[in-house]
Every structure is written in C-alpha cells, then in structure tokens.
Amino acid sequence: MGKLTDRHCRNLTAPGKYADGHGLYLHVTAKGRYWRAAYRFDGKQKTASFGVYPRVRLKDARALHAHFLADLAQGIDPNAARKAAKTEECTEERANDNLTDLLETFARMA
Numbered sequence: 001m002g003k004l005t006d007r008h009c010r011n012l013t014a015p016g017k018y019a020d021g022h023g024l025y026l027h028v029t030a031k032g033r034y035w036r037a038a039y040r041f042d043g044k045q046k047t048a049s050f051g052v053y054p055r056v057r058l059k060d061a062r063a064l065h066a067h068f069l070a071d072l073a074q075g076i077d078p079n080a081a082r083k084a085a086k087t088e089e090c091t092e093e094r095a096n097d098n099l100t101d102l103l104e105t106f107a108r109m110a
Helices: 006-011 058-073 078-109
Strands: 016-021 024-028 033-041 044-053
Touching (some): 016 058, 033 058, 044 058
Antiparallel strands (some): 016 024, 033 044
16 A cells, blocks of 8 residues: 655645555645545545545555545444544533533532
8 A cells, every 4th residue: 555655745736546456545735735534435436534634644644545535344334433533522621611601600509
C-alpha cells in the first residue's frame, strides 16, 4: 500500500485527488489538503474524512484508514459509528453541565 510519499504530499499544489491505495486519497483544493476515502456501504457510495494534511500526517492517515477498513470488514459503517459516538459524547457533556448548573444553583440557595 502507498503510492504517496510525505515529500510528494508536501509539494502537491494542483487541485485534484491523489490516490494512495485501497480507497485512501489526498484531496487537494484551493483551501487545503484533506485525507479522504471512498467506500460503499449498503449499496451507497460514501466518503470518509480523516483530517487535514499536514496536521494528519501520511503515516497517521494510513493508520486511521486501516482501522476504518477493519470496521468495514466487520459490517460497521465507520461514519455512522463515529457520528453516534460523537452524539453520545455531546449528550453526556450536556448532562454533566446540567448537573453542575443544578448543584451550583442549589448551593447558592442554601
């Protein structure tokens, strides 16, 4: 796996999609360089994002993509799983914030 090199990624300026292999590619636009992967789940074409280059290095993008492929092999839609985890995290945060607000209000009243 891996047609791209870090040096090649750094020097890319022309807009386009540059394949690394197994669906992973670097999408270069005027606004930046984005790690993405094309995949199919339940018969639908989808795209997953792994971050912005150079914040997410080539090595890290490949590792994230490998984990992504493992989830797909188990029949899990990685985008849906990520979205569900994020929603759950936000819900827990809100519940903790509400509890903290309630305790602070109660403490002021006492």
